[in-house]
Amino acid sequence: MRTRTLLCAIVIGVFAFSGTNSGTPQQKGDPAKKAAQVDDLAKLGKARRDAAEKAYKAWASELNTPFGVIHYQLSVGWLNADLDLAKKKEDRIVAYRSHVRRMKDWEEDTKVRVRPGNLMFPVIAAFQREADFWLAKEQATIK
Numbered sequence: 001m002r003t004r005t006l007l008c009a010i011v012i013g014v015f016a017f018s019g020t021n022s023g024t025p026q027q028k029g030d031p032a033k034k035a036a037q038v039d040d041l042a043k044l045g046k047a048r049r050d051a052a053e054k055a056y057k058a059w060a061s062e063l064n065t066p067f068g069v070i071h072y073q074l075s076v077g078w079l080n081a082d083l084d085l086a087k088k089k090e091d092r093i094v095a096y097r098s099h100v101r102r103m104k105d106w107e108e109d110t111k112v113r114v115r116p117g118n119l120m121f122p123v124i125a126a127f128q129r130e131a132d133f134w135l136a137k138e139q140a141t142i143k
Contacts, residue, residue, distance in 0.1 A: 042085075049081035056102070060109070072127050075102045089138070096135035103128045 056074040082095035107124045114120060 045081065045085045049078065049085055052078035052081045060105075069123065071106050072103075075099055075106075078102075089141070092138050093135070096131070096138050100128070100131045100135055103131045 052074065056071075056078050059070060059074055076099070079095055079099040082098065083092055086092040086095055103124065107121070107128065110118075110120055110124060
């Protein structure tokens with residue numbers, strides 16, 4: 001019972017506090033300064049994406065317990081970094097598809113590690129439906 005309560009609290013926390021892209025405010029001023037800022041931002045964005053990918057892969061390769069909803073948080077961090085770097089709709093769709101794939105891989109890994117009917121499976125299923133929804137929403141958006 002204690003584990004179930006803890007797991008529910010973690011899941012609620014992830015849904016409540018998972019970050020979304022805050023975006024960047026429009027800036028006014030010198031065009032050369034703007035270009036330098038855009039270049040710096042692009043470099044930081046790529047570094048952020050690379051770090052998110054590395055963290056996710058490190059966590060996934062060392063995962064000793066299926067109750068690591070940090071798996072989800074790291075995947076969303078990687079997704080958000082990819083979305084921030086995406087310049088075209090196709091790039092955004094690829095980012096969402098990659099997140100969907102990571103959620104499916106997480107389920108497969110969990111199937112190997114725990115018995116069927118474990119409480120973690122509905123949690124993973126909820127995260128998968130969320131990923132599927134985000135992908136479908138992006139694909140339906142006309143830009």
